[in-house]
Amino acid sequence: MDVMKVIGRPTELGGIPLLRVLPHRTCRAVGPFVFVDxxxxxxxxxxQVAPHPHIGLHTLxxxxxxxxxxxxxxxxxxPIRPGEVNWMSAGSGVTHSERTPPGRPQPLHGLQCWVAQSVEHEQDPAEFQHLPADALPSFSRxxxxxxxxxxHWLEEHSPLQINWPTFFVEGVTEAPDEWDWPYPGIWAFGIYVVEGSLTVSFNGRTEVVAAGELLFIPPVRGGLPQPSVAADAGVRFVCLGGEPLPEERFFDWNFVASDRALLETARADWIxxxxxxxxxxxxxxIPHPSENEQ
Known part of the structure; x- marks a missing residue:
């Protein structure tokens, strides 16, 4: 798969407008990341997102x-607030809801991701981790x-417990400049721009990545030269990716699995x-979509 740029598609969830970035017809995943809203x-x-099920994935x-x-x-x-992390591991099955606190509507802005679990762990019991903002490495460089x-990123490590090589970091530019980034070329790498735009140059190629766009760089044996990135001040973006899972992942609604039989069982059990x-x-x-067709 070649380097590509993905543009988020408008949709909505629980009354909130959003851009669905992954999966995309040209880019099904970035490492273990299989879904980004x-x-x-x-x-x-x-x-208001009522109780619904998951299997085979972490929610971030x-x-x-x-x-x-x-x-x-x-x-x-x-509760989850800016700078905090909710990481739910669905494993063999979990149900959850997500709602704005009663009486406290606020401007809402954020990312929600699904990270596929490895075959060794996709049938584990469900787990949940929450980290407050002061637990995460936060620094200027x-x-x-x-x-x-x-x-991990730039020799800093998140204390979140994970069992597959995965990274997700937020960056905010503090002044107009150009930088070289430590691109882990053996992993799949994505740059998603939240606010502003970045100009990314690498391996003789230059791409302007605007808000709502994801630049995907696939893993390359032996790696690639570090990307050069230029931007104005105040650009907000995330870098995400990791080691690609060796097996294909299949989807059915909110279910993700390496085996279609697991999806069929989960669908039947939820219905x-x-x-x-x-x-x-x-x-x-929330009913499975097939329930509404009956």
Whole structure:
């Protein structure tokens, strides 16, 4: 697969407008990242996503503004605010909801990602991790302020516990300049621009990446020269990726798996309202799309 630029497609979730960046018809994944939604920014509003199931993936929520409350079938009730990390591992099955706190609508802006679990762990029991903002490495270097959310970057490591080579970092440019970035060429690498634009030059090629666009650089044996990146001040972006999973991943609605049979079983179990535990103090459920066709 060649270097490519992906433009997010407008859609909505729970009453919130968003750009769906991954999966895309030309780019199904960036390393283990198989799904990226860019929510907002929107004026104060209430997001209401009722309980729904997942298997075979980690969910990553990263907010720039606003607040959401995550509830899941493990009994977790966890508000998430800008700079904090919610990382839910679905494994063999979990149910969760996401809602704006009652009475406190705020401008909402953030990213939600799915990271496929490896075959060795996609049937593990569900787990949930939350890290406060002060637990994450946050530092300025050469005119960019970095926050390391998942994995490692520039010799800094996030304390989030992961079991597959994965990285997700936020950068904000502090002054107009040009920089060389430490591109891990043996991994899949994506640059997604949230606000502003970046000019990325590498291996004799130059791309302007605007807000709402993802530049995907596939892994190359032996690596590539470090990209040169130029930008004005105040550009917000994320770098994400990791080691590609060796097996293809299949999708059915909110389910991800390396085996289609796992998807079929999960779909049947959700429709029959068995296997998947409920979220405490939640009575709603989002039906599988096929239920609406009956």
């Amino acid at each position: 860019h929510m907002g920014p929107v004026e104060p509003t209430h997001m 929520t990263w907010l720039f503004s606003g607040e959401l409350v995550h509830r899941d079938s493990l009994g977790t009730v966890q 050469d005119g960019i302020h970095w926050t390391v959310v998942v994995g 029959a309202q068995r296997r998947f535990p409920t979220v405490p103090k939640e009575s709603e459920r």
